Amino acid sequence: MAEVTVKQLADVVGTPVERLLEQIKEAGLKADKSDALISDQDKLQLLDYLRNQHGKSSVAGSTDKSRKITLKSKSVGELRASGGPSRGRTVSIEVRKKRILTKPGDEAVKQEETEQAGKPKELEELEQLRTDQAKRETERQQEQDKIRARTEQREQEQKDDEARKVAAKEKAEKKVEDKPAGKKAGTSKPVTPDMLQAEETRRDKSGKKTTKHGTPHKTLYGRSELHVSGGVSDKRKKKKNKHRRARSVVAETEHGFLVPVDPIIHDVNIPETITVDDLAKRMSLKAGDLIKELMKMGVMATINQVIDQDTAILLVEEIGHNAITISEDDREKELLARDDSDLESVSRAPVVTIMGHVDHGKTSLLDYIRTSKIASGEAGGITQHIGAYHVETDKGMVTFLDTPGHAAFTSMRERGANATDIVILVVAADDGVMPQTIEAVQHSKAAGVPIIVAVNKIDKEDAEPDRVKTELGNHEVIPEEWGGENIFVNVSATTGEGVEALLDAIILQAELMELKAPIDGLARGAVLEATLDKGRGVTTTVLVQKGTLKKGDIMLAGEEFGRVRAMFDEHGQAIESAGPSIPVAVIGLSSTPNAGDDVLVVEDERTAREVADTRRHKTRDLRLAGQQQAKMESLFDQMAAGEVKKLNVLLKADVQGTLEAIRDALAKLAADNDEVDVAIVGSGVGGINETDISLAAASNAIVIGFNVRADATARAAAAERGVDLNYYSIIYELIDEVKKALVGMLKAEYREQIIGMAKVQEVFRSPQFGQVAGSLVTEGVIRKSQPIRVLREDIVIYEGELESLRRFKDDVNEVKSGTECGIGVKNYDVQVGDQIEVFERVEVERTL
Ligand code: GDP
Numbered sequence: 103m104a105e106v107t108v109k110q111l112a113d114v115v116g117t118p119v120e121r122l123l124e125q126i127k128e129a130g131l132k133a134d135k136s137d138a139l140i141s142d143q144d145k146l147q148l149l150d151y152l153r154n155q156h157g158k159s160s161v162a163g164s165t166d167k168s169r170k171i172t173l174k175s176k177s178v179g180e181l182r183a184s185g186g187p188s189r190g191r192t193v194s195i196e197v198r199k200k201r202i203l204t205k206p207g208d209e210a211v212k213q214e215e216t217e218q219a220g221k222p223k224e225l226e227e228l229e230q231l232r233t234d235q236a237k238r239e240t241e242r243q244q245e246q247d248k249i250r251a252r253t254e255q256r257e258q259e260q261k262d263d264e265a266r267k268v269a270a271k272e273k274a275e276k277k278v279e280d281k282p283a284g285k286k287a288g289t290s291k292p293v294t295p296d297m298l299q300a301e302e303t304r305r306d307k308s309g310k311k312t313t314k315h316g317t318p319h320k321t322l323y324g325r326s327e328l329h330v331s332g333g334v335s336d337k338r339k340k341k342k343n344k345h346r347r348a349r350s351v352v353a354e355t356e357h358g359f360l361v362p363v364d365p366i367i368h369d370v371n372i373p374e375t376i377t378v379d380d381l382a383k384r385m386s387l388k389a390g391d392l393i394k395e396l397m398k399m400g401v402m403a404t405i406n407q408v409i410d411q412d413t414a415i416l417l418v419e420e421i422g423h424n425a426i427t428i429s430e431d432d433r434e435k436e437l438l439a440r441d442d443s444d445l446e447s448v449s450r451a452p453v454v455t456i457m458g459h460v461d462h463g464k465t466s467l468l469d470y471i472r473t474s475k476i477a478s479g480e481a482g483g484i485t486q487h488i489g490a491y492h493v494e495t496d497k498g499m500v501t502f503l504d505t506p507g508h509a510a511f512t513s514m515r516e517r518g519a520n521a522t523d524i525v526i527l528v529v530a531a532d533d534g535v536m537p538q539t540i541e542a543v544q545h546s547k548a549a550g551v552p553i554i555v556a557v558n559k560i561d562k563e564d565a566e567p568d569r570v571k572t573e574l575g576n577h578e579v580i581p582e583e584w585g586g587e588n589i590f591v592n593v594s595a596t597t598g599e600g601v602e603a604l605l606d607a608i609i610l611q612a613e614l615m616e617l618k619a620p621i622d623g624l625a626r627g628a629v630l631e632a633t634l635d636k637g638r639g640v641t642t643t644v645l646v647q648k649g650t651l652k653k654g655d656i657m658l659a660g661e662e663f664g665r666v667r668a669m670f671d672e673h674g675q676a677i678e679s680a681g682p683s684i685p686v687a688v689i690g691l692s693s694t695p696n697a698g699d700d701v702l703v704v705e706d707e708r709t710a711r712e713v714a715d716t717r718r719h720k721t722r723d724l725r726l727a728g729q730q731q732a733k734m735e736s737l738f739d740q741m742a743a744g745e746v747k748k749l750n751v752l753l754k755a756d757v758q759g760t761l762e763a764i765r766d767a768l769a770k771l772a773a774d775n776d777e778v779d780v781a782i783v784g785s786g787v788g789g790i791n792e793t794d795i796s797l798a799a800a801s802n803a804i805v806i807g808f809n810v811r812a813d814a815t816a817r818a819a820a821a822e823r824g825v826d827l828n829y830y831s832i833i834y835e836l837i838d839e840v841k842k843a844l845v846g847m848l849k850a851e852y853r854e855q856i857i858g859m860a861k862v863q864e865v866f867r868s869p870q871f872g873q874v875a876g877s878l879v880t881e882g883v884i885r886k887s888q889p890i891r892v893l894r895e896d897i898v899i900y901e902g903e904l905e906s907l908r909r910f911k912d913d914v915n916e917v918k919s920g921t922e923c924g925i926g927v928k929n930y931d932v933q934v935g936d937q938i939e940v941f942e943r944v945e946v947e948r949t950l
Contacts, residue, residue: 109136111145125152368423372414379405381414385423395421402902402929434713445620445649451492451499451683452612453521453645455511456556457545458528459536463558466595467528468504471605474598489631489643490685491672495602497609501645501683503630512545512796514628514698520549521628521645521698524611526604527555527579531565531592535573537788541797543577544784548801552615553579554589554607561594619682624703625651629659630685632694640691644680644701651686651703652679656710660699661717663710664691747778749843750803752794753785754810760833761787764808767837771844775950778847780840790827795819804828804843808836844950851946858882858940860917860925862932871906874924875932884923884940885916892930893937900930904940 108126112119119136126133129151131144140148370384378396382389389405395417396403403409409417411427418425456464475493492501503522514521525546529539546553555574557567571581571590580586589607593600630643642659644651651657655666667690669677680686704710751768755761765782772779783801784794790805790812796819798805804826805812812820812827820827830836860877868874886907892900906926907914917923925938932938 105139105141107137107139108133111140112136128155369426370418370423371426371428372411372418373428376409376411376414377405378403378407378409381409381417385418385421387421392417404929434716445623447618447620448682450617450619450681451501452523452608452615452617453490453501453503453683454524454526454608455503455522455551456526456528457511457542458556458558459530459533459538459542462528462530462533462536462539463595464528467526467556467558467593467601468502470595470598470601471502472504474601475605488641488670488672488685488687490645492684493605495605495609497606498612499683500605500608500612501685503645503685505631511549512793512800514630520551521630521647522549522551523615523617524608525551525553526608527553528558529555529570529574530559531557531567531570532559532562534566534569535577537786538793539574540577540786541784541793543574543579545793545797545800547578548783548797552587552611554591554604554611555579555581556600556604557590557592558595560592560599561597567592617683619648621650621681623649624705625649625655625657625680625701626703627651627701629695629697629699629701631697632659632691634694638689640689640694642688642691642695643685644688645685646680646682646701648682649703650679650681651688651701655703656705656707657688657690658702658704658710658713659691660695661714661721662691662693662695662699663704663707663714665707666690747847748781749778749840749847750781750783750798750801751840752783752798752801752803752805754790754794754805754807755785755787756809758787760808761785764806764833764836767833768840771837771841771950775844775848778844778950780844789813790816792816792819795823795825798825799823806830806836806840808833841950845948848948848950851948852943853946854941855944856882856939856941857888858884858919860884860923860938860940862925862934862936862938863922865932865934871908871924871926873931874906874908874926875936875938877923877925877938879917879919879921879923880937881919882940883916883918884925884938885942887915888940888942890927891939891941892927892932893939894933894935896937899936900927900932902930903928905929 106114108122109119112122115122123134123136126140126144126148129148131140131147132138133140133144366386368385370381372381376384378392379389382392385392393403393405396409396413399413399416399420401409401413415425415427456468458464471493472491475495487504489505490501490503492499511522511525525542527539527542527546529535543553555570557565557570559565560567567590571584574580574588575584575586579588581588581590583590589611591600591604591607593604595601625646626648627644627646630645632640632642634640640662644657644659651666651669653666653669657664657666666688669680669689670687671677671680672685677686704713749772753761753764753768755764765785768780768782781803783803784797786794789810790807792813792815794805795812795816797803799819805820805828807827807829809831811829817827819825828836828839830839858879859881860879862875862877864876866874866876884904884907886904889901889903891898892902904925905928906924907917908924908926909917909921914923925932927938
């Protein structure tokens with residue numbers, strides 16, 4: 103302590119200046135004024151004097167010591183530290199209480215007590231000064247000793263380590279386990295951070311860190327090396343090795359007892375994305391600590407920020423836990439990838455869909471087959487509509503999906519369910535190829551399903567079956583007899599002529615396709631349709647595609663699941679099971695799934711529930727994403743990402759001539775460019791209808807109408823499915839637009855443009871907004887929504903975004919040049935003098 107004045111000392115010891123001056127005088131010191139200086143030496147002299155004074159009176163009272171009884175009670179307790187770096191450490195504390203009892207009327211003792219109580223305060227203070235000084239000196243000494251010890255130990259350990267590395271390399275872990283621990287017995291040197299690496303390597307080899315008793319390892323901070331689940335120690339950061347194991351450690355406490363705390367290594371499940379907060383919880387950490395760890399890794403994140411799986415894994419392993427990657431889709435993928443290859447596959451019935459132009463006889467044909475082929479005895483010949491039925495022929499079984507039309511087919515396909523094996527294209531021989539006939543061809547071709555042509559109404563006088571062949575030939579549906587691969591059968595749904603031959607053709611085609619499926623194992627299939635009936639509840643028609651569906655199975659259908667309570671065939675007969683290619687009406691789902699949804703039988707309800715939940719979340723996410731982004735844009739995004747380089751177009755026009763002209767022009771557009779391409783997935787003359795929309799949706803195509811419009815249903819369907827509808831009446835405009843779209847598909851190029859600059863004038867912290875930089879906009883405009891860079895002495899030191907932009911008390915979106923504002927930079931603390939530059943990315947125009 104430096105020299106102080108009498109007054110200062112009086113203040114410190116809490117005694118009046120006059121009294122202190124008196125005492126100073128009595129002690130033989132020179133100081134006689136309140137501003138006279140007192141040195142440390144003087145203080146000691148004063149202390150000695152006071153002590154002597156006090157001692158005298160004390161001695162006076164000690165004449166009859168025997169009359170005083172002193173009680174010392176000792177209690178030992180445990181104190182558990184609840185926070186800080188030594189959380190979880192238990193410390194024994196001993197409390198000694200001293201009590202002096204005196205006999206009543208013992209004046210001498212009373213006097214002593216009085217004196218004791220009235221022991222001059224200044225004396226205590228001065229004594230305190232002296233002890234402090236001595237303590238500091240000892241501490242300094244100890245510190246020096248420690249440093250010396252650390253250095254020695256580090257050297258020693260480096261040597262040990264080298265030696266051990268060589269020796270222990272080939273040995274089994276168990277064998278070496280105790281050696282280093284034994285060697286280290288009796289040492290209790292502190293550890294420096296630099297040593298931790300070496301320490302770590304050693305521990306990994308030995309499996310143990312310390313000896314059993316009284317040989318604690320202390321960290322730099324003096325605490326024993328315990329596992330602290332709630333904090334992140336620097337030590338962990340240094341760990342490179344992931345193979346940690348439990349280790350027992352000894353805590354150095356006054357009583358030297360053991361604290362057997364094993365490290366808690368969590369298995370942390372990491373999904374594809376996770377928020378910082380969630381990840382922290384999974385590791386039993388505070389989010390703040392995790393954010394700090396992230397910062398150390400150079401990642402700036404807020405508590406609610408989503409980090410990716412890779413970052414999360416790194417982080418978890420840095421901290422010392424086991425990272426286990428899980429994908430939300432894992433369960434689903436696992437289910438979908440269920441291996442049934444060991445199950446024996448048997449041939450199965452082909453599944454047939456009937457398509458064709460309206461009134462060409464689809465329904466009549468389906469009805470004819472159903473009524474003629476279903477044994478009259480069955481269920482009194484009355485059939486139920488369940489969306490499909492199967493018929494037995496002499497040569498085999500055929501399953502018909504009895505929702506004719508393209509919409510059903512395409513909506514199934516959109517959902518990824520290619521339930522159909524063969525398409526029967528019905529063309530009325532008296533009418534020929536019509537727009538929907540062509541659509542049907544396009545749909546089938548797009549799905550890669552073989553077409554059998556049923557040339558219907560052959561009984562009619564004006565039937566021209568050969569015309570049908572010729573017309574279809576123009577659409578690449580060519581009869582076998584002409585060298586093509588399509589079977590053409592002339593039929594009459596009215597007379598039944600040729601129907602048998604049609605069934606034969608189906609069987610033949612199926613044989614060619616070698617359709618097979620396992621009959622055993624848990625069933626898989628597709629939802630054909632689902633209805634909600636007041637009495638029965640939800641009825642779902644399922645086409646079993648693999649395995650056997652049984653009553654009592656737990657069935658997952660799209661986002662719905664439930665136990666199969668009852669099953670019925672197309673005759674309304676209750677059945678117990680259904681094998682491949684058999685359609686059944688199932689009762690048991692809680693809600694209606696969509697046509698085309700996949701059906702999976704799972705082993706337990708929990709799995710079904712989990713997968714259903716995941717799917718629901720996904721649908722919701724997709725819907726949300728869809729709201730933010732038009733389909734067209736997402737299409738372009740995919741293209742930009744190199745996933746799709748083709749612009750799929752469905753083209754409709756008013757007259758054939760124009761249609762062809764546009765087709766040619768579009769084909770030429772992309773011919774010069776090998777980066778992008780136009781693919782016409784469908785084209786035709788006439789208005790845009792619902793099936794056009796389904797085809798476009800299924801093929802990820804945009805719809806272009808030249809002098810034609812979409813009808814109301816088509817418009818609704820387009821809106822629902824996010825299909826982009828475009829109308830034109832000038833060819834070159836159409837071509838121009840498509841060209842633009844193609845240009846959009848070319849890899850986007852961006853240029854940066856600085857739009858504003860602000861200078862930080864002062865920096866303060868607000869409890870609500872964190873750091874706020876009081877700034878002056880020097881150039882342009884500061885916009886909250888745009889990306890920013892922080893410049894220090896004209897050097898870019900940070901790139902990020904703004905957290906807040908305020909003028910006075912108001913949040914604002916932009917602030918113009920010459921105006922002051924408060925800027926909060928997200929995850930970054932700026933300094934006075936820094937410049938905040940706001941910029942925008944401008945896309946550079948590209949040409950084909
Ligand atoms: P869809 O719209 O394709 O289902 O056609 P429909 O099955 O409803 O048939 C339309 C009309 O054509 C009905 O009046 C049927 O009676 C008639 N029709 C269907 N097939 C034949 C056939 O083979 N011969 C004759 N003469 N008429 C048929």
